[in-house]
Amino acid sequence: MKNNQKKRFSIKTARRKKGDVKPLARFTPKKKEEQIEWKDKLAKHRTQIATRIIVFVVVLALATLFFYVRYLNKVYTNYEVLNHVDFQVSAGAEVELLGDSFLVYGSDGAKCINSKGEVIWNITYEMQNPMADIDGDVVGIADYNGSTIHMMDKTGVLGDINTGMPIREFCVSAKGLAIAVLDDAKVTPIYIYSAEGEEKAFFNTTMRNSGYPISLCISDTGYLVGISYLYVDATSYKTNIAFYNFGEVGQNKTDNLVGGNTYANAIVPDIQFVGDSKAVAVADNRLMIYSGDEIPTSSGEVLVQDEIVASFYGEEYVALVHNSTDGENRYRIDIYDSNGKCQDMVYFNDDYTDIFFDAGRVIIYGPEKCLIHNVNGIDKYYGEFGPGVLAVMPTNVSNRFVIITNSAIETIELQ
Template structure:
């Protein structure tokens, strides 16, 4: 017969131990081991995460600050264009236009679409993936995107200036007999809005810009004021907010004794204006307000370049630092960089936190701290240099072909 153990006495012993605050045999050491193990896992995880973070930061800094010493060119396709043709970048596609027509090519040089027309003085304006080409003093504006034609606008009156939004909406300054008109059209030529201007009442419009979503229009008017010139920068809202305002007027600012020949939207919330003595910033997607203003000390601005994040003003410098000085501002109106260069530039591009300065023979690439990342020359004269999604790769367009340039 098997022996029957008395578990009741053992249970009573456990209860007595629990009553006087003690623990079962080995329980405290077991909990200590669990606590110690958890701490080891925790600190091991922290150390691994710190090592990984440090490695990621080191790799990013190395990538961000990487300098390039050579460029490898790869031929993509042969193209032909006349001496009077001009080339612009359209979201990575190549737009080539002249008096006779316009064509679009992808980055590999393959034709996407083309359109013929006849113009005397063609002008091109872009917004994101939309391009509008019109004839100064002509009556037609051709609107296209990277896929093809979106439509043609017939203005009836002579064109003095125009701009386009990312949806293909066109704003145009038109010369009437006694008055100057500002018209808004959709991409197929239907009139969306119009208002007239006279030198006596509102002044003459010398520059216009549409916001990318076409809800806001900025106009710079110049007019005489007590024997002096005066400029007004006005904003018009064509969305729901502006429907209850006279002539869709949203806000505006006067600049006595100042000429403001250039206004431009950077994005849907930010616009800027350039005068002969200052740069002005405006913010707001309904009724823009003045955000910042910087006097330029009487220096002449040679050129203005921008994207949706940065604005660059180029001045003559003529010091040992460089022949030219580039001042860069962000959308808040803050000057974030002053850098110098010697390239007799034809274009400056802000892309992927890089500054690309080039002409047909050479280029220099800087980061947003002004540090030179690459300097080099081209074997063939370049018409346009187009950034790609890879910051070390560019599309080059010459008069004979399209090439890819990889920096090493």
């Protein structure tokens, strides 16, 4: 009988109807209370952990905000010299930043030096009117009306470009390319070269069709080119802005021309790429913005009342310099973002050598004075960096700079 009972139980189990639920294990009231108590403890423990994490995150955020606000509002009034190296700059030589080094060049040669005064590379040449163009860590040096462009970066010589025709204007890209406006009898040739001198592309322009190229730029990608042409006839003048694409997009376009605009009664002496997908052009009374990483098109225009006497560029901002009319300062610098919105206005009452942007700051310096200003913020420092400053280089420490004068290289810390 027992065997039959087991068999019947097995058959009944195998034939359980769909939807039937297997009976749950039975708990005594004591076990149920223990289970509820265990769940309450687990929930309480999890709540405590979550609360501690939230408190830690809030405290960390408040501490970060406190120190950030403190940094933004900290004003420096003096500086300490941390390191001094004797270094002589020849009379008439120019000094510019080349990455995290200095470029010193003149009519008889050029060299790259680091913050310790050590020479990284040195080249010699003979030039009457040396021109230099820098993009990131790459520099090109050529003589006006010469036929050679020397290409270097901060580590050494990249190569020489022999154009075979007089050079009137040129610029370089951070990828090691150079674009040059050359002089010929009937046309104005424009060539793109690699740093080693290989011809990548070229096209010819004429005064009759386009005008004369007065400014040009090449994007970091190396295949977008922007050119400002000045066209003058007997009764009027205008500027033609043209963009060329030497990548796949421009292959089926005449002379790779993909777009541009014409500005009547305007001279546009400066055009510059700011990043891979933005370009800005500056006239004497307006700022023009173009957007597009393949076909740049006009995305904004800002008309200004006061004459623009100079312009400077960063990845995020453009600085337009005007003669000040407030009676107290010599210059007013309006700072625009890459969308054409004015973000700040800064005044400067001294001679300036350069204006550049670094980590949300605009830095204006000349031989005697230096102004460090947070964009949309306060003046962080205004004063001297020593006599005869030729160049100022920021470091990865916000209040530390490297300066070069006619006789020394110094690392200083604002206090």
